[in-house]
Amino acid sequence: MTGETIISFRKVSRAFGEKVVLDAMDLDVLAGEVLVILGGSGSGKSISLRMMNGLDHPDEGTVVVNGTDITLLSEDELVPTRRKVGMLFQGGALFDSMSVFENIAFPLWEHTPMTDAEVQERAVEVLGFVDLGEDVLPLLPASLSGGMKKRVSLARTISLKPDVLLYDEPTTGLDPVTSMTINRLIKDLNERLSTTSVVVTHDLTSALFVADRIAFLKEGRFVFVGTREEAVASAVPELRAFFEAGGKAK
């Protein structure tokens, strides 16, 4: 961990109609860390994550990523940020009609001048990072298990060598054993790729396994941000309730 701020939110507010989701929220993500965002259903975790690569925008306040204020950038201006901040979507979002190879190759074809041979080489390399062999390259997503789909999505996300990896509920819908393999990958990849990772989850086991720091979102703000150890020992009532309920925050 280098400890410098790589993403910062300042006084970020976001509402949908009358419903205030984020209310002058502040947060710093530190370079090299795995930061876990916890909070109840509908508390604004996904919105916060999506703001980190400009998929959602604040109504007020600023979001700075890697020294660039992305708050008011257009879709075109966001392209370099999106390359540097990769998102693993809830559900994986693979293209069903494309093979594993085409799914991984797609962003490389779109965003880089790589040759076919280089794309092939990178696809095999990133599959290796997620513990899959090149035998899966010709397969269609429908023939993969849930855990394998997650890993292929992750391979696609890391293919562009991002500085930051965003994970939205990466273990939701997976059995406990598969969840743990994904947790290990998240932690392991953050070190091996020297990235920064932000993980939204409501899975307590996952949070405690992967987190360097934990941030707890409640009523529009982070009411706790601290190390995993500080989180476990915290007297913040909402966080206590979360741990005591086994991760089912209200």
Ligand SMILES: Nc1ncnc2c1ncn2[C@@H]1O[C@H](COP(=O)(O)OP(=O)(O)O)[C@@H](O)[C@H]1O
């Ligand atoms: N596009 C949208 N239109 C209207 N309301 C939305 C939209 N996206 C999110 N919301 C609302 O914002 C709140 C926070 O959403 P989200 O960040 O997805 O919550 P979560 O913490 O469960 O990930 C929810 O109450 C949701 O209904």
Ligand SMILES: [Mg+2]
């Ligand atoms: Mg969500």
